[in-house]
Amino acid sequence: MDAIDRRILRALHGEARLTNAELAERAGLSPSPCWARVRRLEQAGVIRGYRAELDQAKLGLPDTVIIEVMTEKHDETQLARFEEAIANMPEVIEAWLVTGEYDYILKAAVGGTAGYERLLREKIYRLPGVRHTRTAFGIRCLKQVFTPLPA
Numbered sequence: 001m002d003a004i005d006r007r008i009l010r011a012l013h014g015e016a017r018l019t020n021a022e023l024a025e026r027a028g029l030s031p032s033p034c035w036a037r038v039r040r041l042e043q044a045g046v047i048r049g050y051r052a053e054l055d056q057a058k059l060g061l062p063d064t065v066i067i068e069v070m071t072e073k074h075d076e077t078q079l080a081r082f083e084e085a086i087a088n089m090p091e092v093i094e095a096w097l098v099t100g101e102y103d104y105i106l107k108a109a110v111g112g113t114a115g116y117e118r119l120l121r122e123k124i125y126r127l128p129g130v131r132h133t134r135t136a137f138g139i140r141c142l143k144q145v146f147t148p149l150p151a
Contacts, residue, residue: 001041001046001150004027004028004029004037005037005041005046005150006150006151007026007027007028008023008027008034008037008038008041009041009046009047009150010149010150011023011026011027012038012047013147013149013150016050016051017050020034020035020038023038051146056109059109060111061091061109061110061111061115062111062112063109063110063111063112063115063116063137063138064107064108064109064110064137064138064141065107065108065110065116065119065135065136065137065138066105066106066107066135066136066138067105067106067107067108067120067124067133067134067135068101068102068104068105068106068133068134068135069102069103069104069105069106069124069130069132069133070101070102070103070130070131070132070133071103071104071129071130071131072129072130072131073129074103078128078129081127081128081129082104082127082128082129082130083095083097085123085127086104086106086127089108089119089123091108091109091110091115091119091123092106092107092108093107093108093109094106094107095107102132102134106124116135116137120133120135
């Protein structure tokens, strides 16, 4: 990747809906070479996709909770079942297998304490192998990006 590729990535990072002409102008290229570079970055997997960013509050899920989950056992079958179930929960917007005291960290979008209780009681506590959870409610998001900005 060179400086031009980085300019393209920074521009798309800020606004993925730029037209190729707008992107080319910001990158200091003509449209045809800009398009070729974007295609190359996509094919190389540097650009993995383009998404719409939805407003969580306007979807009726104004609160974010961080849930730490400790499992009873660490056998492959149980972990795979847990991970599959978490992947299918629409409330869970991020899930990480982590080191430390807890095994997983989940980030979920919920509608207040009632929505959180429903997620916990009706879904997470019903998963096989869940031993313990610990939760923190997000008060205010200070920074949210989905990928690092290229230097």
